[in-house]
Amino acid sequence: MAHTSAAQSEPSGSAPVIEVRMVTVAFGGLLALRGVDLDIMPGERLAVIGPNGAGKSTLFNVIAGDIAPTAGKVAVKGQDCTYRPSRHRPRLGVARTYQKARTFDGLTVRDNIYLALAGHARRHRALWRSSVDARMRSTAANVAETVWLAGQLDHPAGQLAHGQKRQLELGMAIATGPDVMLLDEPASGLSRGERERLIEVLESLAPEVTLLLIEHDMDVAFRIAQRVVVMADGETVTAGSPAQVQKDTNVHRIYLGTEATA
Amino acid sequence: MTVRGQLTRRNLVLAAVVVVLLALPSLATAFFVNFVMTQTLILGLAAATIVFLAKYAGMTSLAQFLLFGVAGFMFGNAALEAGARGLNLGWDAWAAVGFAIVVTTVVAFVLGAIASRTTGIYFLMLTLVYAVIGYFVFAQIVEISGPGGITSIQRPELLGPPVRLYYAGLLLSVLAYLGFRSLGRTAFGLALQGVRDDPIRMASLGFNVALHRTLAFTLAGFVVGLGGLLNVWWNGQIDPASISIGPTLILLIIAVIGGISSFEGAWLGAFVYVLVFTYLRDLPLIDRIGITEARFNTVIGVIVLAIMVLSPEGLTGIIHRLRGRLERPAAAAADTSTGGPLPLRKTEKEFGGTRP
Ligand SMILES: Nc1ncnc2c1ncn2[C@@H]1O[C@H](COP(=O)(O)OP(=O)(O)O)[C@@H](O)[C@H]1O
Ligand SMILES: [Mg+2]
Numbered sequence: 001m002a003h004t005s006a007a008q009s010e011p012s013g014s015a016p017v018i019e020v021r022m023v024t025v026a027f028g029g030l031l032a033l034r035g036v037d038l039d040i041m042p043g044e045r046l047a048v049i050g051p052n053g054a055g056k057s058t059l060f061n062v063i064a065g066d067i068a069p070t071a072g073k074v075a076v077k078g079q080d081c082t083y084r085p086s087r088h089r090p091r092l093g094v095a096r097t098y099q100k101a102r103t104f105d106g107l108t109v110r111d112n113i114y115l116a117l118a119g120h121a122r123r124h125r126a127l128w129r130s131s132v133d134a135r136m137r138s139t140a141a142n143v144a145e146t147v148w149l150a151g152q153l154d155h156p157a158g159q160l161a162h163g164q165k166r167q168l169e170l171g172m173a174i175a176t177g178p179d180v181m182l183l184d185e186p187a188s189g190l191s192r193g194e195r196e197r198l199i200e201v202l203e204s205l206a207p208e209v210t211l212l213l214i215e216h217d218m219d220v221a222f223r224i225a226q227r228v229v230v231m232a233d234g235e236t237v238t239a240g241s242p243a244q245v246q247k248d249t250n251v252h253r254i255y256l257g258t259e260a261t262a
Numbered sequence: 263m264t265v266r267g268q269l270t271r272r273n274l275v276l277a278a279v280v281v282v283l284l285a286l287p288s289l290a291t292a293f294f295v296n297f298v299m300t301q302t303l304i305l306g307l308a309a310a311t312i313v314f315l316a317k318y319a320g321m322t323s324l325a326q327f328l329l330f331g332v333a334g335f336m337f338g339n340a341a342l343e344a345g346a347r348g349l350n351l352g353w354d355a356w357a358a359v360g361f362a363i364v365v366t367t368v369v370a371f372v373l374g375a376i377a378s379r380t381t382g383i384y385f386l387m388l389t390l391v392y393a394v395i396g397y398f399v400f401a402q403i404v405e406i407s408g409p410g411g412i413t414s415i416q417r418p419e420l421l422g423p424p425v426r427l428y429y430a431g432l433l434l435s436v437l438a439y440l441g442f443r444s445l446g447r448t449a450f451g452l453a454l455q456g457v458r459d460d461p462i463r464m465a466s467l468g469f470n471v472a473l474h475r476t477l478a479f480t481l482a483g484f485v486v487g488l489g490g491l492l493n494v495w496w497n498g499q500i501d502p503a504s505i506s507i508g509p510t511l512i513l514l515i516i517a518v519i520g521g522i523s524s525f526e527g528a529w530l531g532a533f534v535y536v537l538v539f540t541y542l543r544d545l546p547l548i549d550r551i552g553i554t555e556a557r558f559n560t561v562i563g564v565i566v567l568a569i570m571v572l573s574p575e576g577l578t579g580i581i582h583r584l585r586g587r588l589e590r591p592a593a594a595a596a597d598t599s600t601g602g603p604l605p606l607r608k609t610e611k612e613f614g615g616t617r618p
Contacts, residue, residue, distance in 0.1 A: 119467030
């Protein structure tokens, strides 16, 4: 298909950090993804936009290993990960957030971030409290500060407001210093102030960090992203720089048209 | 955590309870100590493993009583000499203890591994199936359960006098209680609570969810196996009927009476259960109102129903709320002089298992 090649990034010499090849996902009779092709280069800032039900979250789930594709292939850093479950991703430097915040509501903010660190360090089963654990708990405090949750460090995550939960999710994703971050609508439901802070955190990431962002908020998407991929009906429709995509009449028709009927 | 942090009112009350229990043999009758309290400690220890799995891992297990029985049967088979029922391996008592614990732990590992991919009601049903199958295994393979059970089981000489068995129960109960409580703050305990709250998120953070569930179930099996040994020593015998569905449900009921997410509740629930079964018949006029021995289960059922309606958190929840009601006016009065109701909030947090 002609439009899928548009989703490839401009060649930059190095190998892609994430390769999505002809990925199809079927939920029963529903095709959530129809042969999606996508290459993401190291250090790229990519926004995926598109109407609800376009398949954006499903694409993230496939990349992150939460669901295996019905057909096609996914590789992370050159390693085939198509059927590797999600728990192997942190070792490859991949971290993610979910569209609907998934925090551990019975645990404190500190322990939520601690678990992100422990999962990455593969320290899961110690039955004692070690100095490594103590260090990770103090790192958790630093991370909480980065996402403006220092005051809530010992509050149960279940008691956080919606925006704070999103900040916690972001903290859990950035805690381990991942090379690749997948953020599913991090700005949804945030206040204007919280949104500005989110942009601030994302802009402060090291340049070599690869960032994939699903975002409905065009302001956030276009400020962060170098490249924007537009999805509709399980396919990538267009890709290009924020300026190109904003001008694209095709995008306006698909995106705004569907928005209007939704 | 600081020493002051440990000095919460709850810990002081618990320490006082342990002191009383230590002195109990010189305070109470031998019957109360060796019958009521030993049984309470044994059942409490077993119920605490249900609480452990439910509170930390979100797994409600009906297989704990089966594992309890496995330990008892294995000890009986290994320790008895030829001529008795069962396998009559005739081993040294402590070798038999080791054997029973190893077998119970291995069985728990295998059963846990099979159940580790299920959650919620499916896990409950699967462990119920374990309990049913386990009962039939012991009922039908008479080589390992001795036709009609294994009888005349002696306890190791060290635990000969009944009061020593009481102290063994107390020691294991205190160790299990402290162990389970502090486990919540370890890497493993926190990971289990993460698995309870959101297994999918845990997997994407790099955790092997099924392995964590399996290890939790194995640990619970190990502890309940210790309880099973105490039980078979206390009873002096074990038969398949003692691990049938009835006793299995009673253990769950004990955990529910006490409060399924509170470790102290496990022993509290066991105490209430044993008290009812021991003393209900002695109450004056009790048979006149139609409560005969055969109807004790109905009474227990009504008590459970009442507690669950009044407080889903069981007796510990009721005590907690009463304390809150008693203290709140006092705390408000103290507000001007001291830091206000802060100490109360602190203890409330602890009960929720979210202590920092
Ligand atoms: N687990 C699932 N089971 C069945 N259908 C699903 C599932 N997840 C997503 N879908 C469907 O797949 C389509 C794409 O969903 P999604 O990827 O969440 O879209 P987006 O994130 O772009 O809004 C939708 O029609 C949605 O209803
Ligand atoms: Mg989505």
